[in-house]
Amino acid sequence: MSSDTSRLGLYLLLAPIFLWLTVLIILPHVGLFIVSISEKVGPRDYDTGFANYAAFFTEPLYWRTFARTTIMSVLATVLTLILGFPIAYYIAKLTKGRAKTTLFLMCMIPFWVSELVRTFGWMILLRETGVFSNLLQYLGLVTGPVEMLYNDAAIMVGLVYTSILFMVVPLVTTLDSLDDSLIEAGYDLGGTNTSIMREIVIPHAMPGIVSGCIVVFMLSLGNYLTPILLGGKDSLWFTGMIYTQFITRFNWELGSAFGFLLLALSSLVVFLGLKVSGQSLSNTMGRS
Amino acid sequence: MNKSLLVSLIAIAALAAPMSQAETLRLLTWGGYAPEDVIAKFEAETGHTVEVTTSNNEEMIAKLRATNGGGFDLAQPSQDRISSAQEEFGIYKPIDMSRVNAELFIPSMLSATAGNTTYDGEVYGLPHVWGTSGLVVNTAEAGDVRDYTDLCDASVAGKVSYRLKRPTLIGFAYSMGLDPFAAYGDTEAYQDILDQVEAKLTECKPNVKTYWGGGDEIKNLLRSGEVIASMAWDTGGWQLNADNPDITFVAPEAGALGWIDTFVLPARGRADDAAYDWINFVMQPEIAAMITNTAGNFTAAVDGDAGVNADLKARYQGSFDQEAIDNIKWYPPVPAGLEAMEGSTLDRINAAN
Numbered sequence: 001m002s003s004d005t006s007r008l009g010l011y012l013l014l015a016p017i018f019l020w021l022t023v024l025i026i027l028p029h030v031g032l033f034i035v036s037i038s039e040k041v042g043p044r045d046y047d048t049g050f051a052n053y054a055a056f057f058t059e060p061l062y063w064r065t066f067a068r069t070t071i072m073s074v075l076a077t078v079l080t081l082i083l084g085f086p087i088a089y090y091i092a093k094l095t096k097g098r099a100k101t102t103l104f105l106m107c108m109i110p111f112w113v114s115e116l117v118r119t120f121g122w123m124i125l126l127r128e129t130g131v132f133s134n135l136l137q138y139l140g141l142v143t144g145p146v147e148m149l150y151n152d153a154a155i156m157v158g159l160v161y162t163s164i165l166f167m168v169v170p171l172v173t174t175l176d177s178l179d180d181s182l183i184e185a186g187y188d189l190g191g192t193n194t195s196i197m198r199e200i201v202i203p204h205a206m207p208g209i210v211s212g213c214i215v216v217f218m219l220s221l222g223n224y225l226t227p228i229l230l231g232g233k234d235s236l237w238f239t240g241m242i243y244t245q246f247i248t249r250f251n252w253e254l255g256s257a258f259g260f261l262l263l264a265l266s267s268l269v270v271f272l273g274l275k276v277s278g279q280s281l282s283n284t285m286g287r288s
Numbered sequence: 289m290n291k292s293l294l295v296s297l298i299a300i301a302a303l304a305a306p307m308s309q310a311e312t313l314r315l316l317t318w319g320g321y322a323p324e325d326v327i328a329k330f331e332a333e334t335g336h337t338v339e340v341t342t343s344n345n346e347e348m349i350a351k352l353r354a355t356n357g358g359g360f361d362l363a364q365p366s367q368d369r370i371s372s373a374q375e376e377f378g379i380y381k382p383i384d385m386s387r388v389n390a391e392l393f394i395p396s397m398l399s400a401t402a403g404n405t406t407y408d409g410e411v412y413g414l415p416h417v418w419g420t421s422g423l424v425v426n427t428a429e430a431g432d433v434r435d436y437t438d439l440c441d442a443s444v445a446g447k448v449s450y451r452l453k454r455p456t457l458i459g460f461a462y463s464m465g466l467d468p469f470a471a472y473g474d475t476e477a478y479q480d481i482l483d484q485v486e487a488k489l490t491e492c493k494p495n496v497k498t499y500w501g502g503g504d505e506i507k508n509l510l511r512s513g514e515v516i517a518s519m520a521w522d523t524g525g526w527q528l529n530a531d532n533p534d535i536t537f538v539a540p541e542a543g544a545l546g547w548i549d550t551f552v553l554p555a556r557g558r559a560d561d562a563a564y565d566w567i568n569f570v571m572q573p574e575i576a577a578m579i580t581n582t583a584g585n586f587t588a589a590v591d592g593d594a595g596v597n598a599d600l601k602a603r604y605q606g607s608f609d610q611e612a613i614d615n616i617k618w619y620p621p622v623p624a625g626l627e628a629m630e631g632s633t634l635d636r637i638n639a640a641n
Contacts, residue, residue, distance in 0.1 A: 043376045043624050059632075061639050129512040147514075150498045233499050236638055248346045248453070249631040250353070250376070 036256035052257035062241070066261070069238040070269060072152065073220035076159040080167045080216045081209065083160065088171030088208075089201070093180070107168050115162060119229050122158050123149060126230075150232035158226040163219045167212040174208030175201070210279045214270055221266050238262060310335035311559035313566055316348055316363040317341070318549060319503075320583035321417060330569050336562040345369050352379040357555025362563040367548045368619035370405040370413045376624050381553045382410035387564045392571035397588040401548055404621050413550035414567060415588035417579070420544035420616055421455050422607075424506070424525035426516040428534040433517040435541040436463035440492035449509055450519035452499040452638055454630050455545055459519060460485045462542040462617060469620050478626070482633045490640040499638075510535055523584030526603040536603065539612035546616040548588070 036053070038046040056062045091103050110118060125131045126148040136142045148154060178201065186196040202209070227237035242262070245255030274281060315322055319342045327338045341360070343351065348365045352358075357379035365373070374380050390398060397415045405413030425433045430444050436459040439448045450456050461468040461481050471477040497515055500506040503524055509515035510528055522544070525537025551567050553560060569575060576587040577595030584600065586593055593601070 044378070061635055065639070127512070128514045147497070228501070233493060233496055233638070234641060241635075244631070244635075247350050249627055250346075250349065250373075251628065251631070252353075 032256045032259055035252050036260055038253050040251075040253055046253075052254045053261065055254060056257065056261055062258070065236045065241055066238050066265065068236065069221060070265070072155065073159075073217050074269075076156055076163070076220045077213050077217045079156065080160050080164050081213060084164050084167035084171060084212065085205075085209075087164075088168045088175055091168070092172045092175035093178075093183075104172065107165055110161070111165055115225055118162065119158055119225055122154070122161070122230060126154055126157075149230060150235075152231070152235060154230040154232075155227050155235060155237075158230045159220045159223060162223065162226055163216040166215045166219060170208040170212045170215075171205060174205045178204045206277070206279060207283055210274065210277055213273065217270065217273075218266065221262070309561075310337070311361075311562040312336070313338045313362060313559050313562035314360045314557075315340050315566070316343055316351065316360040316554075318344065318364060318417075318583070321364060321549070321579060323578060323582040326570065326575055326578050329575070330566065333569070334562070334565050336559075336565060338562075338566070349373050349377075349379070352554050353377045355556070357381075357557070359556075360554050361557035361559040362566060363552050363554055364416060364549050365552060366619065367401050367404045367413050367415065367550045368622050370550065370552060371407040371621045372624040372626075374407045374412055379555050380412045381555050381557070382412055383414055383551075383553065384564075385411070388414060389568045389571070392568065392573075392589055394588050394590055397548065400618075401550055401588075405550065405552075413552050415548045416551055416570070417583060417585045417587050418546065418548040419522050419585035420539070420546045421459070421519065421521050422540045422544035423538040424510060424518050424520040424528065424535065425538050426510065426513070426532075426535050427538075429513075430517040434538065436460050436519065437488070439517055439519065440488070440495050442495075444517045445495045446497055447514070447516045448495045448518065449497050449500045449506060449515045451501070452634050454627070454634075456489070456519055457482065457485050457630055457633065458617075458619075459540065459542070459545055460488055462545075463540065464488060469617065472620060472623055472626065475629070479629060482629060486633050486637055489637045493637070493640060522604075522607060525607070526584055526600065529603055530599070537607045539608055539615070543615040543617040544608075544612065546618040548618075 037048055037050060039049045039051045041047050056066075087107070091100060091107075095103060123130070127133070128145045128147040128149070130149070132148060133142075133146050136146060137144075182200055182204075183196060186200050191199065222239060224237070224239040224243065227235055228240055231237065238258070239262075242255050242258045245251045245258060249255075313336050315338055317340060322338065322340045327340070331337055345365050348363050349369060352360065352363065353373075356377075363380075370380065393415065397418070401413050401415040402411045405411060423433060423436070423439075425431075430447070432441065433439060433444060436456075438444075439450065458468050461484070464484060466481045466484065468478065468481050471481055497509070500509065500518070500520075503521070506515070506518055506520050507524055507528060510518060510520075511531065520537075522537045525535065528535040529537070551563075553563055557563060570579060571587070571589045571592075573589055573591040574595055576589035576592030580586055580592065580596045581600065586596070586604070
């Protein structure tokens with residue numbers, strides 16, 4: 001009797017997460033998968049098959065766009081790590097008390113406005129008649145207006161800016177847990193700055209680095225706004241392509257297949273990343 | 289207990305009684321087609337309430353497709369996108385002409401739209417607002433741009449913008465002396481036209497600053513002077529003309545592309561009465577003029593241009609002489625499946641270096 005009640009309690013507690021998973025994650029994906037394996041023969045006439053998936057591999061444009069998106073996302077992740085690590089190290093190790101909270105808060109302030117507003121902010125800064133261009137002209141460094149928007153570098157800036165918080169937070173958490181005495185011991189034993197960084201700090205921060213990288217990579221890969229608004233005429237992004245298939249081409253079948261391929265291929269990239277860095281998912285996600 | 293039940297029953301009955309006449313009209317339309325003052329007047333006159341969702345052609349069809357034609361009671365896609373969407377997805381229901389006050393419509397437009405939106409013997413669309421797309425040019429700096437292909441001229445290099453969508457393909461094809469609308473029914477001939485346009489647009493790509501996506505984006509680019517020649521809607525050009533007299537809409541030599549936005553009833557709309565009331569309400573000449581003054585485009589209402597403000601009329605006449613009006617290329621209905629061909633062409637142009 002008592003075990004029955006506790007089991008009921010367990011089920012009731014599980015119900016929200018179970019409902020959330022089923023209704024919002026599993027069911028839509030099943031629906032999407034069914035759409036993705038239907039091939040259009042004619043109006044209101046569909047066959048079942050994997051032609052949509054085949055189209056991704058046979059049409060160079062599609063997989064090239066995916067490859068481009070992946071490479072740019074990896075690059076954005078690396079840049080975010082390079083920028084985020086010193087910030088996180090400074091916040092976690094070199095500041096105390098109030099200064100620490102203030103700095104942490106300053107990292108978060110840009111995230112109080114929506115991504116759209118942040119991206120528009122970058123457009124105002126980078127455009128030909130924008131702030132940077134006028135400043136450079138005012139300082140006499142350039143003679144005419146310079147266009148800094150609508151290219152891959154602008155996308156990169158936007159992506160790094162959008163995702164840096166998601167790198168800094170896990171890094172600060174893991175670096176916080178590193179005992180200062182370990183670093184001091186390293187110096188006592190004659191370690192240099194680089195060797196201490198390499199032998200003590202980075203190995204300890206590895207779970208934070210990997211989980212930050214996974215989050216940033218996924219956010220960049222799945223980003224839609226930043227590449228569309230900041231990118232130029234050659235800047236195809238895979239999510240933009242999915243949008244086009246769904247909305248402007250009325251081709252939900254191909255769009256759904258692309259969605260699944262994005263899910264599968266990005267999982268594969270993360271898996272390879274974990275293998276290369278020698279981390280496991282439970283280790284990285286569990287500790288940070 | 290019983291008493292309170294009785295009270296609530298009465299309350300429900302009291303609420304339900306006017307409900308049978310006053311409905312909520314969920315309107316899926318374009319920005320500017322349902323101005324606040326028109327809605328207020330309509331609500332006061334009929335007792336219905338109106339909920340407006342603004343969108344564009346593709347999103348309207350996508351939204352209705354996602355719900356099999358539910359969620360909205362009246363939608364306003366362009367006339368060329370109705371019969372194919374009906375054929376493929378079955379998202380509309382036929383118009384009951386007996387409930388429409390046909391006298392309010394300009395007869396030639398009513399019959400043309402009826403012809404273009406007929407599927408399986410039933411009419412699905414009524415004309416509402418019409419307009420064109422062509423060139424919006426800063427005449428002081430790019431006065432030589434008179435046709436779509438002039439956008440590829442070296443004199444405007446780097447200061448050009450257009451959309452990477454089907455109107456661009458059609459416009460360039462006409463400008464290159466081809467006739468894409470005549471080839472709509474012939475897949476091979478149309479593909480041939482698309483291939484030629486693709487070559488031209490790929491060659492033209494270095495001239496383009498960026499491909500614009502939304503109306504506000506292109507207006508910003510033109511207003512700031514970053515773009516001096518573009519392919520855009522007539523209203524956008526006229527709005528900019530009010531701020532900067534140098535910028536205006538130019539009807540291209542090859543012909544402006546004419547569209548008519550319609551009224552259609554989504555297949556699972558629930559408030560047909562309100563929808564017909566709205567149609568008959570907004571087509572009255574004075575209401576039509578109010579809509580023209582906010583949307584910037586003229587309507588298919590008889591005498592609808594009488595109450596339009598003089599500035600807008602002057603701009604319209606400045607862009608269109610009689611010859612330019614006769615030269616407007618009206619979009620015929622898009623056959624199902626054509627978008628897929630255009631889609632891959634656009635993708636290739638986008639990816640080309």
